[in-house]
Amino acid sequence: MNRSGIAISLVVLLSALAAYAQSSSQQSFDSIKALSGNWEGKGEMNEPVHVSFKTTAGGSAVMSEIISKMHGKSDDMITMFNLDGDRLLMTHYCEAGNQPRMKARTSPDGKTLTFDFVDGTNITAAQPGHMQRVIFTFVDPNHHTEEWHFATGKGNEIVRTFDLQKKS
Numbered sequence: 792m793n794r795s796g797i798a799i800s801l802v803v804l805l806s807a808l809a810a811y812a813q814s815s816s817q818q819s820f821d822s823i824k825a826l827s828g829n830w831e832g833k834g835e836m837n838e839p840v841h842v843s844f845k846t847t848a849g850g851s852a853v854m855s856e857i858i859s860k861m862h863g864k865s866d867d868m869i870t871m872f873n874l875d876g877d878r879l880l881m882t883h884y885c886e887a888g889n890q891p892r893m894k895a896r897t898s899p900d901g902k903t904l905t906f907d908f909v910d911g912t913n914i915t916a917a918q919p920g921h922m923q924r925v926i927f928t929f930v931d932p933n934h935h936t937e938e939w940h941f942a943t944g945k946g947n948e949i950v951r952t953f954d955l956q957k958k959s
Contacts, residue, residue: 815897816874816877816878816879816895817874818897818901819879819895820853820872820873820874820879822901822904822927822929823844823853823872823904823927824844824846824850825932826844826853826855827845827846827853828843828844828959829841829843829957829958829959830842830843830844830935830955830956830957831955831956832953832954832955832956833953834859834951834952834953835951838859838860839859839860840857840858840953840955841857841859842856842857842937842953842955843855843856848873851873851874852871853871853872853873854869854870854871854872855870855871855872856868856870857869857870857953859953866886867886868883868884868885868886869883869884870882870883870884870925871884878894878895879894880892880893880894880895880909881893881925883922883925885922887918887920887921887941888913888918889911889912889913889914889918889920889921891908891911891914891921891922891923892909892910893906893908893909893922893924893925894906894907901929902928902929902930903926903927903928903929904926904927905924905926905927906924906926906927907923907924908921908922908923908942919942919943919944919945920941920942920943920944921941921942921944922939922940922941922942923940923941923942923948924938924939925937925938925939925940926938926940933956934954934956934957935955936952936953936954936955937952938950938951938953939951939953
């Protein structure tokens with residue numbers, strides 16, 4: 792094969808890889824969009840949890856609101872999901888007063904979507920605790936789980952899991 796043939800093959804291969812990455816991110820975003828509606832369930836301590844998902848901004852973002860109570864205290868949080876080129880990001884507006892950003896990766900079977908910490912705002916040496924990872928597991932169209940990993944900044948991690956059923 793001559794040099795121009797190799798160059799053309801390389802361009803085609805790179806284009807296919809870029810299209811795959813975009814379609815994978817788009818498919819993951821579509822999975823989040825499919826959660827639109829109201830969800831109810833329980834946390835691991837049997838506390839009631841209400842979660843709503845709403846597609847907004849002309850379909851370019853999804854907003855999730857988690858409403859729960861832990862130890863008699865309200866624990867409300869907002870999360871925004873959006874595509875950024877070939878990656879799916881989430882920004883979590885946490886009760887801890889910070890805003891971690893996480894990037895998605897999808898399991899080979901597409902049933903698990905894991906968001907890993909990229910960076911964040913208002914995460915300081917004095918207040919280092921932040922969400923480090925979130926794992927969505929899609930059981931069926933009316934059932935999913937959310938596993939939230941909070942890094943305390945002291946080498947510990949707190950994990951809260953919500954088992955959710957679609958209500959409307």
